Amino acid sequence: MGYNPFSLHRKTILVTGASSGIGQGIAIICSKMGAAVIASGRNLQKLENTFDLLADSRHKITAVDLTNSESVRKMVEELPPLDGIVHCAGIGQRIPCKLLTENAVDEVMDINFKAPVLLQAELLRQKKIRKGASIVFIASIASWSASFGNSVYSASKGALISYANCLSIELAPQKIRVNCISPAMVRTDLIYQEGVEEGNLIEDEKKYPLKRYGTPEDIANLVVYMLSDASTWMTGSNVEISGGGKLG
Numbered sequence: 001m002g003y004n005p006f007s008l009h010r011k012t013i014l015v016t017g018a019s020s021g022i023g024q025g026i027a028i029i030c031s032k033m034g035a036a037v038i039a040s041g042r043n044l045q046k047l048e049n050t051f052d053l054l055a056d057s058r059h060k061i062t063a064v065d066l067t068n069s070e071s072v073r074k075m076v077e078e079l080p081p082l083d084g085i086v087h088c089a090g091i092g093q094r095i096p097c098k099l100l101t102e103n104a105v106d107e108v109m110d111i112n113f114k115a116p117v118l119l120q121a122e123l124l125r126q127k128k129i130r131k132g133a134s135i136v137f138i139a140s141i142a143s144w145s146a147s148f149g150n151s152v153y154s155a156s157k158g159a160l161i162s163y164a165n166c167l168s169i170e171l172a173p174q175k176i177r178v179n180c181i182s183p184a185m186v187r188t189d190l191i192y193q194e195g196v197e198e199g200n201l202i203e204d205e206k207k208y209p210l211k212r213y214g215t216p217e218d219i220a221n222l223v224v225y226m227l228s229d230a231s232t233w234m235t236g237s238n239v240e241i242s243g244g245g246k247l248g
Helices: 021-032 044-053 069-078 102-125 151-174 189-193 198-205 216-227
Strands: 012-015 036-041 060-063 082-087 129-138 177-183 238-241
Touching: 012 021, 021 036, 021 044, 021 082, 021 216, 036 044, 044 060, 069 102, 082 102, 082 216, 102 129, 102 151, 129 151, 129 216, 151 177, 177 216, 216 238
Parallel strands: 012 036, 012 082, 036 060, 082 129, 129 177, 177 238
Antiparallel strands: none
């Protein structure tokens, strides 16, 4: 095999939110690039579907609720040493500010912000991250691009970016890199769960210079770069991937 700095050969990568959407796309592409993938999600059946799409059968799946601290602790205990982590688990929400409740705020912040932060803390406590590893957080351009009803989701992603910036400084002495990716709209089941009609999505796509939303594969290819040795001088960055759209 010739030299390929983008290869993930001999790397073990944990991907959360791998049961569908962007997380599933990341798991699949990482497996095709040579990584041993540990795919995590809440729904075992969906994770099994993801497993069937991976490049070979040497990968693992682990069904876990990342908001349950004891379940997270047990999962981390069973993990091998990791060369990469992709924090992708998350949910969307659209509620006007005046209609927000404590439960609505907690639901989004617990999954989008608190869960990855506490998982990351547990991985560090149990020393599961190898020196020179790469950590990637899937954020969103929503952190700075305002839209109606998207306040708490936007805030959760902004908080995640701020956290990642601090984590990058703390882990730099171990040569562990920490970066964020902020996509614009990506065609996954998540956008349909918000009840948006297909016709409206097609019209919105026309606002993008490249005239389309992203795909999970678009995001996954950027993740591979961040996980690979091609990006060893990159940390504390937040990379926008938006089809050329400067929204907000």
